Amino acid sequence: MxxxxxxxxxxxxxxxxxxxxxxxxxxxxxxxxxxxxxxxxxxxxxxxxxxxxxxxxxxxxxxxxxxxxxxxxxxxxxxxxxxxxxxxxxxxxxxxxxxxxxxxxxxxxxxxxxxAPMTSDPRLALVRQVEALAARGLHPAGAFELEFFLLANERDGEGRVQPASAVLDGRKSGKTEVYSVDHLHGMEPLFSDIYAAAKAQGIPAETVISEYAPGQYELTLHYRKDIMQAADDLLMLKRLVRMQARRHGVTACFMAKPIEKYAGSGMHLHVSLQDDAGKNVFTEAKEGAWSPALLHALGGLTETMAESMLIFAPHANSWRRFVSQSYAPIAPTWGVNNRSVALRVPAGDAKNRRIEHRPSGVDANPYLVAATVLAGIAKGLDEKLDPGPETTGNGYEQGASSSSMPADWRSAIEAAKGSSFLKQALGEDLHRTFTAIKEAELFRVARTVSELDYHLYLHEV
Known part of the structure:
Protein backbone atom coordinates (compact mmCIF):
# COMPACT_ATOMS: atom_id res chain seq x y z
CA MET A 1 0.00 0.00 0.00
CA ALA A 116 -5.52 6.35 8.94
CA PRO A 117 -3.39 8.32 11.46
CA MET A 118 -3.01 6.72 14.89
CA THR A 119 -4.17 9.64 17.01
CA SER A 120 -2.08 8.79 20.08
CA ASP A 121 1.16 9.21 18.11
CA PRO A 122 2.81 12.42 19.42
CA ARG A 123 4.44 13.35 16.12
CA LEU A 124 1.11 13.21 14.32
CA ALA A 125 -0.32 15.71 16.83
CA LEU A 126 2.28 18.18 15.63
CA VAL A 127 1.52 17.32 12.00
CA ARG A 128 -2.13 18.18 12.65
CA GLN A 129 -1.30 21.60 14.13
CA VAL A 130 1.09 22.41 11.27
CA GLU A 131 -1.57 21.47 8.72
CA ALA A 132 -4.21 23.59 10.51
CA LEU A 133 -1.96 26.64 10.29
CA ALA A 134 -1.07 25.88 6.66
CA ALA A 135 -4.79 25.96 5.81
CA ARG A 136 -4.72 29.59 7.02
CA GLY A 137 -1.67 30.43 4.93
CA LEU A 138 0.75 30.31 7.88
CA HIS A 139 3.84 28.14 8.18
CA PRO A 140 5.70 27.76 11.51
CA ALA A 141 9.49 27.90 11.56
CA GLY A 142 11.66 27.28 14.57
CA ALA A 143 14.51 25.68 16.44
CA PHE A 144 15.04 24.08 19.84
CA GLU A 145 17.95 24.61 22.21
CA LEU A 146 19.33 21.52 23.96
CA GLU A 147 20.67 21.83 27.51
CA PHE A 148 22.05 18.73 29.21
CA PHE A 149 24.56 17.45 31.75
CA LEU A 150 27.58 15.24 31.18
CA LEU A 151 27.91 13.12 34.32
CA ALA A 152 30.38 10.56 35.58
CA ASN A 153 29.16 6.99 35.40
CA GLU A 154 30.05 6.58 39.09
CA ARG A 155 28.25 8.34 41.97
CA ASP A 156 30.12 10.26 44.67
CA GLY A 157 30.60 9.00 48.23
CA GLU A 158 27.08 10.09 49.20
CA GLY A 159 25.47 8.36 46.24
CA ARG A 160 24.88 11.56 44.28
CA VAL A 161 25.59 12.15 40.62
CA GLN A 162 28.68 14.19 39.82
CA PRO A 163 30.00 16.06 36.78
CA ALA A 164 32.03 14.00 34.35
CA SER A 165 35.76 14.50 34.24
CA ALA A 166 37.19 15.86 31.01
CA VAL A 167 37.35 13.06 28.46
CA LEU A 168 40.55 14.58 27.03
CA ASP A 169 42.75 14.28 30.11
CA GLY A 170 40.59 13.28 33.08
CA ARG A 171 40.67 16.73 34.68
CA LYS A 172 37.93 17.25 37.27
CA SER A 173 36.02 20.46 37.90
CA GLY A 174 33.29 21.21 40.41
CA LYS A 175 32.95 24.85 39.37
CA THR A 176 30.17 26.34 37.29
CA GLU A 177 32.54 27.33 34.45
CA VAL A 178 29.73 29.18 32.61
CA TYR A 179 30.83 30.31 29.13
CA SER A 180 34.38 29.05 29.75
CA VAL A 181 35.91 28.16 26.40
CA ASP A 182 38.94 26.51 28.02
CA HIS A 183 36.60 24.21 29.97
CA LEU A 184 35.03 23.07 26.68
CA HIS A 185 38.44 21.96 25.44
CA GLY A 186 38.43 19.08 27.92
CA MET A 187 35.35 17.64 26.19
CA GLU A 188 36.67 18.29 22.68
CA PRO A 189 36.94 14.60 21.63
CA LEU A 190 33.33 14.00 22.61
CA PHE A 191 31.97 17.14 20.99
CA SER A 192 33.94 16.39 17.83
CA ASP A 193 32.14 13.05 17.60
CA ILE A 194 28.80 14.73 18.34
CA TYR A 195 29.35 17.18 15.49
CA ALA A 196 30.47 14.38 13.16
CA ALA A 197 27.38 12.34 14.04
CA ALA A 198 25.14 15.38 13.54
CA LYS A 199 26.69 16.04 10.13
CA ALA A 200 26.14 12.43 9.09
CA GLN A 201 22.45 12.75 10.00
CA GLY A 202 21.96 16.21 8.48
CA ILE A 203 21.28 17.77 11.89
CA PRO A 204 22.32 21.45 11.87
CA ALA A 205 24.07 21.47 15.26
CA GLU A 206 25.80 24.78 15.86
CA THR A 207 27.15 26.51 18.98
CA VAL A 208 28.18 24.67 22.13
CA ILE A 209 28.65 26.47 25.44
CA SER A 210 29.48 25.55 29.01
CA GLU A 211 26.25 26.31 30.85
CA TYR A 212 25.30 27.57 34.32
CA ALA A 213 26.14 24.47 36.39
CA PRO A 214 29.09 22.09 36.76
CA GLY A 215 28.92 19.55 33.95
CA GLN A 216 26.12 21.38 32.11
CA TYR A 217 26.30 22.23 28.40
CA GLU A 218 24.09 23.65 25.68
CA LEU A 219 23.94 22.87 21.97
CA THR A 220 22.00 25.10 19.63
CA LEU A 221 20.37 24.10 16.35
CA HIS A 222 20.06 26.14 13.19
CA TYR A 223 16.64 27.72 12.65
CA ARG A 224 14.45 25.63 10.35
CA LYS A 225 11.77 26.91 7.98
CA ASP A 226 9.80 23.75 8.86
CA ILE A 227 9.07 23.21 12.54
CA MET A 228 8.55 19.49 11.91
CA GLN A 229 12.22 19.30 10.97
CA ALA A 230 13.12 21.31 14.06
CA ALA A 231 11.38 18.77 16.32
CA ASP A 232 12.96 15.84 14.46
CA ASP A 233 16.36 17.56 14.83
CA LEU A 234 15.98 17.81 18.59
CA LEU A 235 14.85 14.22 18.99
CA MET A 236 17.72 12.86 16.89
CA LEU A 237 20.26 15.14 18.56
CA LYS A 238 19.34 13.83 22.01
CA ARG A 239 19.78 10.26 20.79
CA LEU A 240 23.18 10.88 19.26
CA VAL A 241 24.47 12.91 22.25
CA ARG A 242 23.54 10.04 24.54
CA MET A 243 25.15 7.51 22.21
CA GLN A 244 28.41 9.42 21.75
CA ALA A 245 28.70 10.22 25.46
CA ARG A 246 28.37 6.54 26.24
CA ARG A 247 31.15 5.74 23.78
CA HIS A 248 33.41 8.20 25.63
CA GLY A 249 32.67 6.69 29.05
CA VAL A 250 30.33 9.37 30.43
CA THR A 251 26.57 9.75 30.85
CA ALA A 252 24.53 12.34 28.97
CA CYS A 253 21.72 13.32 31.32
CA PHE A 254 18.46 14.87 30.11
CA MET A 255 16.75 15.15 33.47
CA ALA A 256 15.33 18.62 34.06
CA LYS A 257 17.06 18.92 37.46
CA PRO A 258 19.74 16.30 38.17
CA ILE A 259 21.70 18.32 40.79
CA GLU A 260 19.63 20.03 43.44
CA LYS A 261 21.77 23.11 44.14
CA TYR A 262 22.36 24.10 40.51
CA ALA A 263 20.25 25.27 37.58
CA GLY A 264 18.25 22.71 35.67
CA SER A 265 18.18 22.04 31.93
CA GLY A 266 15.70 23.70 29.61
CA MET A 267 14.57 23.05 26.05
CA HIS A 268 13.70 26.50 24.74
CA LEU A 269 11.70 26.65 21.52
CA HIS A 270 12.20 29.59 19.15
CA VAL A 271 9.20 29.98 16.85
CA SER A 272 7.91 32.34 14.16
CA LEU A 273 5.24 32.22 11.45
CA GLN A 274 5.78 32.78 7.74
CA ASP A 275 2.97 33.61 5.33
CA ASP A 276 2.58 31.97 1.90
CA ALA A 277 4.97 34.54 0.43
CA GLY A 278 7.66 33.69 3.00
CA LYS A 279 7.24 36.88 5.03
CA ASN A 280 7.59 36.70 8.81
CA VAL A 281 4.20 37.86 10.19
CA PHE A 282 5.80 38.67 13.56
CA THR A 283 7.92 41.42 11.96
CA GLU A 284 6.77 44.90 12.93
CA ALA A 285 5.65 47.16 10.07
CA LYS A 286 7.37 50.17 11.61
CA GLU A 287 10.00 50.51 14.27
CA GLY A 288 8.66 50.78 17.82
CA ALA A 289 5.25 49.21 17.09
CA TRP A 290 4.96 45.46 17.66
CA SER A 291 3.21 43.37 15.04
CA PRO A 292 -0.40 42.60 16.09
CA ALA A 293 0.26 38.97 15.12
CA LEU A 294 3.19 38.82 17.54
CA LEU A 295 1.15 40.31 20.39
CA HIS A 296 -1.83 38.04 19.76
CA ALA A 297 0.47 35.00 19.62
CA LEU A 298 1.96 36.03 22.96
CA GLY A 299 -1.57 36.49 24.29
CA GLY A 300 -2.54 32.96 23.31
CA LEU A 301 0.59 31.51 24.88
CA THR A 302 0.17 33.39 28.17
CA GLU A 303 -3.51 32.47 28.45
CA THR A 304 -2.95 28.75 27.83
CA MET A 305 0.35 28.29 29.68
CA ALA A 306 -1.00 27.22 33.08
CA GLU A 307 -3.19 24.43 31.70
CA SER A 308 -0.37 23.31 29.38
CA MET A 309 2.39 23.02 31.97
CA LEU A 310 2.15 19.22 32.11
CA ILE A 311 3.40 19.17 28.51
CA PHE A 312 6.32 21.47 29.34
CA ALA A 313 7.12 19.84 32.71
CA PRO A 314 5.90 16.23 32.39
CA HIS A 315 7.75 14.45 35.22
CA ALA A 316 8.11 14.65 38.99
CA ASN A 317 11.69 15.85 38.61
CA SER A 318 10.61 18.55 36.11
CA TRP A 319 9.09 20.61 38.90
CA ARG A 320 12.35 20.90 40.82
CA ARG A 321 13.60 23.15 38.03
CA PHE A 322 11.13 25.96 38.74
CA VAL A 323 12.97 28.03 41.31
CA SER A 324 13.11 31.83 41.43
CA GLN A 325 16.15 33.36 39.73
CA SER A 326 17.21 30.02 38.24
CA TYR A 327 16.57 30.92 34.56
CA ALA A 328 13.40 28.80 34.63
CA PRO A 329 10.16 30.84 34.38
CA ILE A 330 7.63 30.73 37.22
CA ALA A 331 4.84 32.88 35.73
CA PRO A 332 3.18 33.39 32.30
CA THR A 333 5.07 36.61 31.58
CA TRP A 334 6.56 38.08 28.41
CA GLY A 335 9.29 40.57 27.74
CA VAL A 336 11.91 41.77 25.30
CA ASN A 337 15.52 40.61 25.64
CA ASN A 338 14.72 39.40 29.17
CA ARG A 339 15.64 35.93 30.45
CA SER A 340 13.50 36.17 33.59
CA VAL A 341 10.23 35.77 31.66
CA ALA A 342 8.47 32.74 30.18
CA LEU A 343 8.09 34.22 26.69
CA ARG A 344 11.08 36.19 25.49
CA VAL A 345 11.20 38.28 22.34
CA PRO A 346 14.92 38.24 21.51
CA ALA A 347 16.65 41.42 20.44
CA GLY A 348 17.85 41.54 16.86
CA ASP A 349 16.88 42.21 13.27
CA ALA A 350 13.13 42.80 12.94
CA LYS A 351 12.88 40.50 9.91
CA ASN A 352 13.94 37.61 12.18
CA ARG A 353 11.42 38.46 14.92
CA ARG A 354 10.41 35.38 16.90
CA ILE A 355 9.20 34.16 20.29
CA GLU A 356 11.47 32.17 22.58
CA HIS A 357 9.24 29.85 24.59
CA ARG A 358 11.20 29.08 27.79
CA PRO A 359 9.06 26.94 30.17
CA SER A 360 9.92 23.47 28.78
CA GLY A 361 12.52 21.27 30.43
CA VAL A 362 14.82 19.13 28.33
CA ASP A 363 12.85 16.11 29.58
CA ALA A 364 9.75 17.17 27.59
CA ASN A 365 8.62 15.63 24.30
CA PRO A 366 9.50 18.13 21.53
CA TYR A 367 6.57 17.06 19.35
CA LEU A 368 4.08 17.72 22.14
CA VAL A 369 5.77 20.99 23.12
CA ALA A 370 5.67 22.30 19.55
CA ALA A 371 2.08 21.13 18.99
CA THR A 372 0.91 22.84 22.19
CA VAL A 373 2.79 26.06 21.44
CA LEU A 374 1.35 26.24 17.92
CA ALA A 375 -2.16 25.62 19.23
CA GLY A 376 -1.67 28.43 21.77
CA ILE A 377 -0.46 30.79 19.05
CA ALA A 378 -3.45 29.88 16.85
CA LYS A 379 -5.84 30.56 19.73
CA GLY A 380 -4.26 33.95 20.30
CA LEU A 381 -4.56 34.85 16.62
CA ASP A 382 -8.16 33.63 16.35
CA GLU A 383 -9.35 35.44 19.47
CA LYS A 384 -7.02 38.46 19.15
CA LEU A 385 -5.82 37.92 22.71
CA ASP A 386 -3.90 40.62 24.55
CA PRO A 387 -0.77 39.43 26.36
CA GLY A 388 -0.92 42.24 28.88
CA PRO A 389 1.91 44.64 29.65
CA GLU A 390 5.49 43.74 28.88
CA THR A 391 7.54 42.63 31.87
CA THR A 392 10.68 44.68 32.33
CA GLY A 393 13.37 44.10 34.92
CA ASN A 394 13.09 41.12 37.27
CA GLY A 395 10.25 38.94 36.03
CA TYR A 396 10.59 36.62 39.02
CA GLU A 397 9.56 39.40 41.40
CA GLN A 398 6.82 40.78 39.17
CA GLY A 399 5.20 37.52 38.17
CA ALA A 400 5.28 35.39 41.32
CA SER A 401 2.55 37.13 43.28
CA SER A 402 -0.07 36.95 40.53
CA SER A 403 0.92 33.71 38.84
CA SER A 404 -1.79 31.22 37.91
CA MET A 405 0.74 28.48 37.19
CA PRO A 406 0.26 25.06 38.84
CA ALA A 407 2.25 24.75 42.03
CA ASP A 408 3.36 21.17 41.50
CA TRP A 409 3.15 18.08 39.31
CA ARG A 410 -0.15 16.86 40.77
CA SER A 411 -1.77 20.26 40.15
CA ALA A 412 -0.43 20.29 36.60
CA ILE A 413 -1.96 16.86 35.93
CA GLU A 414 -5.35 18.01 37.20
CA ALA A 415 -5.17 21.21 35.15
CA ALA A 416 -4.27 19.24 32.02
CA LYS A 417 -7.04 16.67 32.54
CA GLY A 418 -9.67 19.41 32.68
CA SER A 419 -8.29 21.51 29.82
CA SER A 420 -10.49 21.78 26.74
CA PHE A 421 -7.64 23.67 25.06
CA LEU A 422 -5.21 20.80 25.59
CA LYS A 423 -7.77 18.31 24.25
CA GLN A 424 -7.90 20.38 21.07
CA ALA A 425 -4.13 20.86 20.90
CA LEU A 426 -3.30 17.16 21.27
CA GLY A 427 -6.52 15.59 20.06
CA GLU A 428 -8.84 13.77 22.46
CA ASP A 429 -7.14 10.38 22.11
CA LEU A 430 -3.62 11.62 22.79
CA HIS A 431 -4.91 13.86 25.58
CA ARG A 432 -6.43 10.79 27.27
CA THR A 433 -3.29 8.75 26.64
CA PHE A 434 -0.89 11.37 27.95
CA THR A 435 -2.81 12.32 31.08
CA ALA A 436 -3.43 8.66 31.94
CA ILE A 437 0.31 7.95 31.67
CA LYS A 438 1.16 10.94 33.85
CA GLU A 439 -1.40 9.93 36.47
CA ALA A 440 0.02 6.40 36.58
CA GLU A 441 3.54 7.81 37.02
CA LEU A 442 2.31 10.12 39.79
CA PHE A 443 0.89 7.14 41.67
CA ARG A 444 4.17 5.26 41.20
CA VAL A 445 6.17 8.14 42.70
CA ALA A 446 3.66 8.72 45.51
CA ARG A 447 3.79 5.13 46.74
CA THR A 448 7.59 4.82 46.56
CA VAL A 449 9.48 4.95 49.86
CA SER A 450 12.62 6.90 48.98
CA GLU A 451 16.02 7.30 50.58
CA LEU A 452 14.87 10.77 51.67
CA ASP A 453 12.09 9.18 53.74
CA TYR A 454 14.66 7.15 55.65
CA HIS A 455 16.95 10.18 56.06
CA LEU A 456 14.16 12.32 57.51
CA TYR A 457 12.11 9.84 59.51
CA LEU A 458 13.87 6.50 60.18
CA HIS A 459 15.27 7.45 63.61
CA GLU A 460 13.24 10.59 64.31
CA VAL A 461 9.57 9.61 64.54
Missing part, protein backbone atom coordinates in the same frame (compact mmCIF):
# COMPACT_ATOMS: atom_id res chain seq x y z
CA UNK A 2 1.04 3.64 -0.39
CA UNK A 3 2.85 5.09 2.61
CA UNK A 4 0.65 7.64 4.44
CA UNK A 5 3.77 9.59 5.43
CA UNK A 6 4.82 10.15 1.82
CA UNK A 7 7.91 7.94 2.12
CA UNK A 8 8.97 6.05 -0.98
CA UNK A 9 11.00 2.95 -1.70
CA UNK A 10 13.27 5.08 -3.89
CA UNK A 11 14.62 6.77 -0.74
CA UNK A 12 15.57 3.42 0.79
CA UNK A 13 17.05 2.12 -2.46
CA UNK A 14 19.23 5.21 -2.89
CA UNK A 15 20.39 5.02 0.72
CA UNK A 16 21.36 1.36 0.48
CA UNK A 17 23.29 2.02 -2.71
CA UNK A 18 25.13 4.96 -1.11
CA UNK A 19 25.91 3.02 2.11
CA UNK A 20 26.87 -0.58 1.28
CA UNK A 21 28.69 -0.82 4.61
CA UNK A 22 25.58 -0.47 6.80
CA UNK A 23 24.39 -3.80 8.16
CA UNK A 24 21.46 -2.85 10.40
CA UNK A 25 19.05 -0.03 11.29
CA UNK A 26 17.45 1.33 14.45
CA UNK A 27 13.77 1.93 13.64
CA UNK A 28 12.45 4.40 16.22
CA UNK A 29 8.88 5.27 17.19
CA UNK A 30 8.57 8.12 19.70
CA UNK A 31 6.18 7.57 22.61
CA UNK A 32 4.34 10.14 24.75
CA UNK A 33 7.39 10.63 26.99
CA UNK A 34 9.66 11.26 24.00
CA UNK A 35 11.34 7.87 24.42
CA UNK A 36 12.42 6.08 21.24
CA UNK A 37 10.94 2.58 21.10
CA UNK A 38 11.24 0.11 18.28
CA UNK A 39 13.64 -2.51 16.93
CA UNK A 40 16.99 -3.04 15.28
CA UNK A 41 16.42 -4.60 11.87
CA UNK A 42 18.86 -6.16 9.41
CA UNK A 43 19.79 -4.52 6.12
CA UNK A 44 17.64 -6.82 3.98
CA UNK A 45 14.50 -5.83 5.96
CA UNK A 46 14.64 -2.13 5.12
CA UNK A 47 13.00 -2.23 1.69
CA UNK A 48 10.05 -4.14 3.09
CA UNK A 49 9.40 -1.39 5.63
CA UNK A 50 9.27 1.22 2.87
CA UNK A 51 7.04 -0.96 0.70
CA UNK A 52 4.55 -2.07 3.35
CA UNK A 53 5.34 -0.52 6.71
CA UNK A 54 6.21 -2.51 9.84
CA UNK A 55 3.73 -4.01 12.29
CA UNK A 56 4.27 -2.81 15.85
CA UNK A 57 2.00 -3.29 18.89
CA UNK A 58 -0.36 -0.43 19.69
CA UNK A 59 0.68 -0.70 23.35
CA UNK A 60 4.03 0.98 22.57
CA UNK A 61 2.17 4.29 22.69
CA UNK A 62 0.58 3.50 26.07
CA UNK A 63 3.73 2.92 28.15
CA UNK A 64 4.91 4.88 31.18
CA UNK A 65 8.45 6.15 31.71
CA UNK A 66 9.60 2.69 32.86
CA UNK A 67 8.10 0.86 29.88
CA UNK A 68 5.16 -0.56 31.87
CA UNK A 69 1.67 -0.72 30.35
CA UNK A 70 -0.80 1.97 31.45
CA UNK A 71 -4.15 0.27 31.02
CA UNK A 72 -6.11 3.51 31.51
CA UNK A 73 -4.86 4.75 28.12
CA UNK A 74 -7.19 2.29 26.40
CA UNK A 75 -4.31 1.17 24.20
CA UNK A 76 -3.55 -2.16 25.82
CA UNK A 77 -6.18 -4.85 26.34
CA UNK A 78 -9.14 -2.75 25.15
CA UNK A 79 -7.93 -3.58 21.65
CA UNK A 80 -6.27 -6.89 22.52
CA UNK A 81 -2.85 -5.21 22.16
CA UNK A 82 -3.13 -5.63 18.42
CA UNK A 83 -0.57 -4.54 15.86
CA UNK A 84 -0.80 -1.31 13.94
CA UNK A 85 1.49 -0.31 11.10
CA UNK A 86 4.46 2.06 11.49
CA UNK A 87 5.71 3.89 8.41
CA UNK A 88 9.00 5.69 7.71
CA UNK A 89 9.21 9.45 8.15
CA UNK A 90 10.69 10.85 4.94
CA UNK A 91 14.15 12.33 5.30
CA UNK A 92 15.00 10.56 8.57
CA UNK A 93 16.88 7.56 7.14
CA UNK A 94 20.43 8.40 8.22
CA UNK A 95 23.75 6.70 9.07
CA UNK A 96 24.86 6.52 12.69
CA UNK A 97 28.38 7.71 13.44
CA UNK A 98 31.09 5.36 14.70
CA UNK A 99 28.95 2.26 15.27
CA UNK A 100 30.48 -1.19 14.96
CA UNK A 101 29.20 -2.85 12.88
CA UNK A 102 27.88 0.18 10.93
CA UNK A 103 24.20 0.95 11.56
CA UNK A 104 21.63 3.45 10.35
CA UNK A 105 18.57 5.04 11.93
CA UNK A 106 15.00 5.60 10.75
CA UNK A 107 12.22 7.49 12.54
CA UNK A 108 8.70 6.07 12.25
CA UNK A 109 5.10 7.17 12.78
CA UNK A 110 2.16 4.93 13.68
CA UNK A 111 -0.94 4.44 11.55
CA UNK A 112 -3.94 2.14 11.55
CA UNK A 113 -3.85 -0.82 9.20
CA UNK A 114 -5.94 1.09 6.64
CA UNK A 115 -3.51 4.04 6.68
Missing amino acids: TSPTGSTADEAKAFLEAHPEIEAFDIVLTDANGIGRGKIIRRHELMGIYEGGRHLPISILGLDITGEDVHETGLIWDSGDGDLRAWPIPGTLKPLHATNPPRGQLLMSMFHLDG
